[in-house]
Amino acid sequence: MFEIQIGSSGINCFTCIPYKFLRLGLFIGVGIIFGLCLIVELGALIEKKKINNADEGDYDKDVQQSTLSYFTFYQIIVIIIVIVAIIGLIGIRQENKCLLGIFNTCNCCFFFIFALTYALISLFSAFSNFSNSYICDNTKIYEKDILYKAAAETLCKDGCECYFSGTITRNQLKYVQKYSATDKTLPVRFEQCTQSQNYNKTEIASLQQIESFYECSGWCTQYPIQYFNNVNSKINASTSCSKAIINYWDKFFGYIKIISFLLSFFFILMFIFTCFYCFYPKNSNKKMDSTKIALINQ
Numbered sequence: 001m002f003e004i005q006i007g008s009s010g011i012n013c014f015t016c017i018p019y020k021f022l023r024l025g026l027f028i029g030v031g032i033i034f035g036l037c038l039i040v041e042l043g044a045l046i047e048k049k050k051i052n053n054a055d056e057g058d059y060d061k062d063v064q065q066s067t068l069s070y071f072t073f074y075q076i077i078v079i080i081i082v083i084v085a086i087i088g089l090i091g092i093r094q095e096n097k098c099l100l101g102i103f104n105t106c107n108c109c110f111f112f113i114f115a116l117t118y119a120l121i122s123l124f125s126a127f128s129n130f131s132n133s134y135i136c137d138n139t140k141i142y143e144k145d146i147l148y149k150a151a152a153e154t155l156c157k158d159g160c161e162c163y164f165s166g167t168i169t170r171n172q173l174k175y176v177q178k179y180s181a182t183d184k185t186l187p188v189r190f191e192q193c194t195q196s197q198n199y200n201k202t203e204i205a206s207l208q209q210i211e212s213f214y215e216c217s218g219w220c221t222q223y224p225i226q227y228f229n230n231v232n233s234k235i236n237a238s239t240s241c242s243k244a245i246i247n248y249w250d251k252f253f254g255y256i257k258i259i260s261f262l263l264s265f266f267f268i269l270m271f272i273f274t275c276f277y278c279f280y281p282k283n284s285n286k287k288m289d290s291t292k293i294a295l296i297n298q
Contacts, residue, residue: 022277103274105271176231
């Protein structure tokens, strides 16, 4: 039976949903939001750790700090959401309309925050030239590519013997020719070779961070060892750095879009169902002064 009640208490049209189911649905919704928040928190912690581990040079400190600030902002938002969710759980359990009011006001705010985030990232993905700026054009000469070619001709060659402790694979034979498996004082990155003094130190530091963070080697051309991070690195450098950067940020924006969409969807649902819960007409049958219009679907 679906009932609309018009009277001094206002309009109540929610009795088609059993009260217990409505209450259970709210608990499940809060649980899902907790789960999504946990995913966001863990993801932010992992990425921040990777950024900190890659921060060994003097390159692009502003970019590094702004990226860390972005993840920190999301962590703060997640902590606030968790606090609000706890308030909501207490309000639902105790049927405290004051706490539920705070909970629902925050639900509305969070919906707009994440809906706006989703919209902005969608617009950025549609109109930004970000990915194209990292696509290699064979007709152009890139300073990073020149550095890689210089490093490949110098490090672990006659010009700069290196310390290489691992087993040389077939793909590495061409690139690791002059090395020692025991002398740890020998260079393990191009920066430690005297020939590197002829090149841009900022670009060298840049490539060191890029190799460490994106787990790549080579700019336009892929190399089987990391020349600027550590030739002994166990990282599987399976792609060039320009492609690795594009792939990383495409996935990153994709994940943020999905999380933002899901959170905004659940927050608007929680807002609607919390309204239902707060104004549920549990005692509507006792209000004799009301005018009732009953719609019966059989």
